[in-house]
Amino acid sequence: SAADKGGWSSFMAKEVSEEPDAVANTLRGRVRDGHVVIPELDGMDELFTNVSRIIVIACGTAAYAGLVGKYALEQWTRIPVDVELAHEFRYRDPVLDPGTLVVSISQSGETMDTLMAVKYARERGAKTLSICNTQGATIPRESDAIVYTHAGPEVAVASTKAFVAQITALYLLGLHIARVRGWARSGTEESMQVLELEAIPGKIARILEREQERIEQLAHWMADTRSVLFLGRHVGYPIALEGALKLKELAYIHAEGFAAGELKHGPIALIEPGQPVFVIVPSPRASADMHKKVVSSIQEIRARGARVIAIAEEGDVAVLPFADEVLRIPLAEPLFEPLLAVVPLHIFAMALATAKGLDVDQPRNLAKSVTVE
Numbered sequence: 001s002a003a004d005k006g007g008w009s010s011f012m013a014k015e016v017s018e019e020p021d022a023v024a025n026t027l028r029g030r031v032r033d034g035h036v037v038i039p040e041l042d043g044m045d046e047l048f049t050n051v052s053r054i055i056v057i058a059c060g061t062a063a064y065a066g067l068v069g070k071y072a073l074e075q076w077t078r079i080p081v082d083v084e085l086a087h088e089f090r091y092r093d094p095v096l097d098p099g100t101l102v103v104s105i106s107q108s109g110e111t112m113d114t115l116m117a118v119k120y121a122r123e124r125g126a127k128t129l130s131i132c133n134t135q136g137a138t139i140p141r142e143s144d145a146i147v148y149t150h151a152g153p154e155v156a157v158a159s160t161k162a163f164v165a166q167i168t169a170l171y172l173l174g175l176h177i178a179r180v181r182g183w184a185r186s187g188t189e190e191s192m193q194v195l196e197l198e199a200i201p202g203k204i205a206r207i208l209e210r211e212q213e214r215i216e217q218l219a220h221w222m223a224d225t226r227s228v229l230f231l232g233r234h235v236g237y238p239i240a241l242e243g244a245l246k247l248k249e250l251a252y253i254h255a256e257g258f259a260a261g262e263l264k265h266g267p268i269a270l271i272e273p274g275q276p277v278f279v280i281v282p283s284p285r286a287s288a289d290m291h292k293k294v295v296s297s298i299q300e301i302r303a304r305g306a307r308v309i310a311i312a313e314e315g316d317v318a319v320l321p322f323a324d325e326v327l328r329i330p331l332a333e334p335l336f337e338p339l340l341a342v343v344p345l346h347i348f349a350m351a352l353a354t355a356k357g358l359d360v361d362q363p364r365n366l367a368k369s370v371t372v373e
């Protein structure tokens with residue numbers, strides 16, 4: 001009912017507006033004196049000290065959260081991380097042993113593909129940890145350890161606030177594992193990251209305040225678009241995939257996400273005059289070189305007539321001469337930028353679907369929780 005939507009036009013509009021809270025609530029009670037403290041993992045250090053490999057398994061949007069997590073987990077823990085779609089996992093005889101930690105990610109905790117992969121991993125001796133948004137769901141019950149996301153109930157079929165909560169939980173897990181394994185003995189690096197993380201909810205709120213109307217206007221103009229491409233690099237790459245998935249799910253538009261560096265190896269053939277391309281521009285503070293490469297990708301597609309919509313941090317003027325539109329995100333620790341860059345893409349997909357008169361909460365053919373394999 002309208003009351004449940006709290007005055008919003010859809011559950012999705014409400015849930016996107018709750019993205020700052022989803023992050024803040026997932027952090028709540030898990031940070032103390034600049035350290036990450038995850039009470040659910042108390043006394044479980046052994047789970048992390050003996051790990052030589054992490055495999056993240058999930059489906060859909062949750063798998064993209066996993067891809068973001070890979071960058072942070074490897075950087076902080078130095079443990080190799082693979083991310084796999086749950087349904088691709090178990091029929092290929094994966095290498096699993098007691099030194100493997102399988103981290104599953106699921107909003108519902110009931111996705112059958114993910115559940116079966118967790119059970120399979122466990123039977124073959126791997127350790128399992130579940131990141132889940134639903135208390136007492138099946139996947140956490142089948143796992144050795146649980147880290148709950150606290151996004152609150154998500155009603156719209158396509159996942160939004162749960163996604164930012166999942167990424168947040170992965171950051172917390174990464175910092176936790178790193179500390180257990182003796183990283184940053186002084187603790188200063190950890191507390192710097194923690195401070196940066198705690199600043200994220202306010203920055204998401206700022207994007208919602210400052211950019212929402214402009215993005216809605218843009219979506220309105222683009223209501224007849226038949227195809228949209230998304231480019232990203234490093235942690236922006238999974239966000240490009242998520243931006244494309246949301247547009248398919250909500251607006252039934254053909255959309256594809258690419259790693260920006262892959263452009264010249266194929267996708268650039270798709271660029272023709274008028275083709276809209278979203279580009280998630282990495283912070284020059286992450287790597288001046290990487291930033292420059294993405295800007296030159298923008299130049300290349302622009303030269304072929306693409307209509308470029310850049311998502312770039314405040315103050316990044318290098319993109320201005322080549323972008324048709326620039327959507328701004330506040331400055332943040334580069335590893336945490338996915339939590340910001342995804343917000344305009346969620347708003348865009350929702351607004352475009354709305355402009356087409358579609359039901360954003362209940363897209364055709366989709367189910368919130370897929371409990372069949």
Ligand code: G6P
Binds near residue numbers: 107108158
């Ligand atoms: C369905 C939903 C997606 C979701 C995926 C995984 O396909 O439509 O929005 O990302 O399931 O769901 P889970 O509950 O496991 O996160």
